[in-house]
Amino acid sequence: MNLYEFEGKNLFAKYGITIPKGVCVYRGEDPVQRYRELGLSELVVKAQVLSGKRGKNAGIRFCSSRDEVENSVRALLNMDLQGQYVAAVRLEERMDILEEHYLSIVYDTKIKQPVLIYSREGGVDIEEVGEDKIFKQLLDIRLPIVTCKATQPYSAMDGSLRHFAPCDDILWSTIQNCWNCFLQEDARLVEINPLVKTREGRWIAVDAKVALDDDAGFRHPEWKGYAPRTMLGRRPTDREVNAKKIDEGEAWYRGTAGKYIEMDGDIAVLFSGGGASLANMDALYRAGLRPANYTEYSGNPPREKVYALTKVVLSKPGLKGLWIAGGVANFTNVKETFQGIADALDEVRPKFPIVVRRAGPYEKEGMALMEECMRRNEFEMKLFGKETSMSETAEVLAAIVKQGAN
Amino acid sequence: MGILIVKNTQVLVQGITGKEGQRAAAAMREYGTEVVGGIRPGKGGTQIDGVPVFNSIKEALEMFPRIGVTAIYVPPLSAKEAILEAIEAGLPQINVIVERVPIQDVAYCLAAARERGVQVIGPSSLGHITPGVGRIGVVGGPTPLVDEIFCSGGVGIISRSGGMTNEIAWQVRKAGLGQSTAVHIGGDVLIGTDYADLLRLFEKDQQTKAVIIFGEHGGSYEFAIVELIENKEFTKPLAIYIGGRFARVLPEGMNIGHAGAIVERGRGAVEKEQALKGVGVMVAMHYEELVDLIKPYA
Numbered sequence: 001m002n003l004y005e006f007e008g009k010n011l012f013a014k015y016g017i018t019i020p021k022g023v024c025v026y027r028g029e030d031p032v033q034r035y036r037e038l039g040l041s042e043l044v045v046k047a048q049v050l051s052g053k054r055g056k057n058a059g060i061r062f063c064s065s066r067d068e069v070e071n072s073v074r075a076l077l078n079m080d081l082q083g084q085y086v087a088a089v090r091l092e093e094r095m096d097i098l099e100e101h102y103l104s105i106v107y108d109t110k111i112k113q114p115v116l117i118y119s120r121e122g123g124v125d126i127e128e129v130g131e132d133k134i135f136k137q138l139l140d141i142r143l144p145i146v147t148c149k150a151t152q153p154y155s156a157m158d159g160s161l162r163h164f165a166p167c168d169d170i171l172w173s174t175i176q177n178c179w180n181c182f183l184q185e186d187a188r189l190v191e192i193n194p195l196v197k198t199r200e201g202r203w204i205a206v207d208a209k210v211a212l213d214d215d216a217g218f219r220h221p222e223w224k225g226y227a228p229r230t231m232l233g234r235r236p237t238d239r240e241v242n243a244k245k246i247d248e249g250e251a252w253y254r255g256t257a258g259k260y261i262e263m264d265g266d267i268a269v270l271f272s273g274g275g276a277s278l279a280n281m282d283a284l285y286r287a288g289l290r291p292a293n294y295t296e297y298s299g300n301p302p303r304e305k306v307y308a309l310t311k312v313v314l315s316k317p318g319l320k321g322l323w324i325a326g327g328v329a330n331f332t333n334v335k336e337t338f339q340g341i342a343d344a345l346d347e348v349r350p351k352f353p354i355v356v357r358r359a360g361p362y363e364k365e366g367m368a369l370m371e372e373c374m375r376r377n378e379f380e381m382k383l384f385g386k387e388t389s390m391s392e393t394a395e396v397l398a399a400i401v402k403q404g405a406n
Numbered sequence: 407m408g409i410l411i412v413k414n415t416q417v418l419v420q421g422i423t424g425k426e427g428q429r430a431a432a433a434m435r436e437y438g439t440e441v442v443g444g445i446r447p448g449k450g451g452t453q454i455d456g457v458p459v460f461n462s463i464k465e466a467l468e469m470f471p472r473i474g475v476t477a478i479y480v481p482p483l484s485a486k487e488a489i490l491e492a493i494e495a496g497l498p499q500i501n502v503i504v505e506r507v508p509i510q511d512v513a514y515c516l517a518a519a520r521e522r523g524v525q526v527i528g529p530s531s532l533g534h535i536t537p538g539v540g541r542i543g544v545v546g547g548p549t550p551l552v553d554e555i556f557c558s559g560g561v562g563i564i565s566r567s568g569g570m571t572n573e574i575a576w577q578v579r580k581a582g583l584g585q586s587t588a589v590h591i592g593g594d595v596l597i598g599t600d601y602a603d604l605l606r607l608f609e610k611d612q613q614t615k616a617v618i619i620f621g622e623h624g625g626s627y628e629f630a631i632v633e634l635i636e637n638k639e640f641t642k643p644l645a646i647y648i649g650g651r652f653a654r655v656l657p658e659g660m661n662i663g664h665a666g667a668i669v670e671r672g673r674g675a676v677e678k679e680q681a682l683k684g685v686g687v688m689v690a691m692h693y694e695e696l697v698d699l700i701k702p703y704a
């Protein structure tokens with residue numbers, strides 16, 4: 001889960017990383033009241049989004065009066081920032097910036113360990129800063145204290161951070177606080193850009209980008225307090241929220257059946273397996289169809305979970321077809337998962353064509369019950385086993401849908 | 407010969423008393439894998455389907471000092487402890503079947519494993535199979551299904567997806583070919599054994615004539631293949647399909663499919679395909695094409 005800047009900053013404050021004084025204006029709140037609470041005259045007004053380059057797209061504004069603040073807040077809340085939904089606006093004290101540095105900790109997939117990344121040249125153009133000006137150091141996940149020896153495979157990169165960064169105790173403690181935050185909050189990414197040094201010599205995290213590891217949710221009950229979110233540039237739809245609930249509760253790790261992303265096409269999909277879902281989305285577009293959703297269940301989820309997911313998938317209005325597709329399952333019980341799908345089909349009784357491709361354990365029983373479901377509901381349904389590949393069945397569905405449209 | 411198991415490899419199942427562990431132990435034995443014991447603290451001295459259960463790996467090793475491989479089926483919150491126990495006990499190969507292990511726990515275990523020279527496969531791996539020799543986990547499913555899909559041959563398979571490991575093995579079989587070893591490496595951000603690690607093993611394996619990979623957008627593991635081929639560490643024919651072309655339309659930072667399939671500029675399916683084509687890897691536009699590309703060499 002990616003956090004908004006203001007949420008990231010709350011975590012920073014908890015770990016002793018200095019942040020600018022500020023308040024948040026949520027939708028429906030009075031910006032003037034918040035402005036008065038803050039009691040500062042020179043302000044930065046910042047749109048709260050999950051992704052995208054805010055600084056370069058007018059998502060950050062400098063204000064010097066009440067009217068400017070009020071107008072900026074209203075403008076930002078109505079803005080579409082590179083397709084991102086603006087959840088709130090943060091009002092902050094303006095810093096007297098001397099230097100902008102960059103600091104982050106993230107998992108490196110090459111060495112499979114967290115790495116500390118630091119540069120003296122932070123700010124909006126960090127992506128253009130040369131490799132020679134970026135210091136990377138492997139961190140030992142087993143040590144709660146940051147040690148400053150660069151280790152393999154980054155040893156080539158100019159020895160120790162002590163030679164690279166200014167000798168400044170506050171900077172060092174900020175790095176340590178960042179590491180504490182990364183470890184204790186189960187973060188996948190902690191990024192401060194810019195980490196500002198002010199003219200008075202203070203070090204302040206002017207921005208915050210934090211991604212939490214959803215898989216560690218079991219040891220963070222406090223995460224339930226974060227508002228639902230999607231990175232698709234809008235609030236999560238009711239269907240997305242309802243689907244997510246399927247994987248919560250006691251059997252949360254018994255299979256996955258809560259993945260639903262609403263899209264703007266008209267072909268409902270119900271894929272089994274993460275890899276198959278990627279291949280099938282590609283195949284669907286290639287067949288000239290447009291998905292109404294992205295959905296995938298895997299890991300042998302129980303019948304009830306698949307039923308609930310199918311209900312969500314079928315609840316979208318305006319559907320023109322349903323593609324149920326998966327590879328040759330290793331251990332997902334085709335009968336049990338198909339029973340969940342059939343339960344939902346019996347209730348919803350869709351009128352559009354349905355194409356099914358699946359194989360694996362209990363495939364005969366699974367296909368038989370799907371066929372019975374088709375008969376009793378008089379569905380326009382075609383069933384395929386492993387003799388026909390998944391992509392071929394996308395073409396079959398495309399042909400039926402196009403025929404119906406003519 | 408298998409690149410990860412051979413005949414007579416002795417295997418342990420951690421978490422054998424759980425539903426998944428019990429089923430996996432049965433599936434492995436059914437396929438001829440020598441499962442010598444299971445672990446469940448507090449249940450030592452009992453049996454599961456005739457397999458002795460031990461309280462700890464140390465106890466199991468006292469009776470079976472030749473154990474070379476473990477497969478872990480415990481809930482995610484116990485995964486770290488179970489993996490570390492296996493590392494401490496000095497088992498050379500650990501298959502982490504558990505899904506949704508916190509990334510911090512994975513990194514911790516991988517750091518410990520690297521220090522001890524232990525091979526970790528997974529997490530979120532279904533396991534691997536060497537047709538006619540044995541399997542770890544339930545790759546291929548129950549018999550007779552597994553025998554419809556797998557037979558000994560010259561094609562090595564590596565996949566980020568468990569379902570696609572089986573689906574691609576089936577496409578290989580349908581084309582009249584067989585598999586040498588098929589490995590599901592898992593779809594997480596951090597994985598213990600990646601494509602490059604396995605390609606090095608396939609390079610040395612005489613049975614393997616060519617390799618097929620099912621990859622995904624996001625992460626950097628596919629780029630490591632480029633380096634490997636440039637360094638001539640892998641020289642056999644290789645065909646790859648990278649799922650998730652469509653993901654270009656999604657915002658950066660979002661993941662879809664598996665945890666490691668994160669939308670990142672410069673690390674999409676198309677960029678990976680281009681980099682791999684540059685070193686002579688055969689790139690399939692859809693997964694069914696993989697076998698057509700590899701057939702002349704296998």
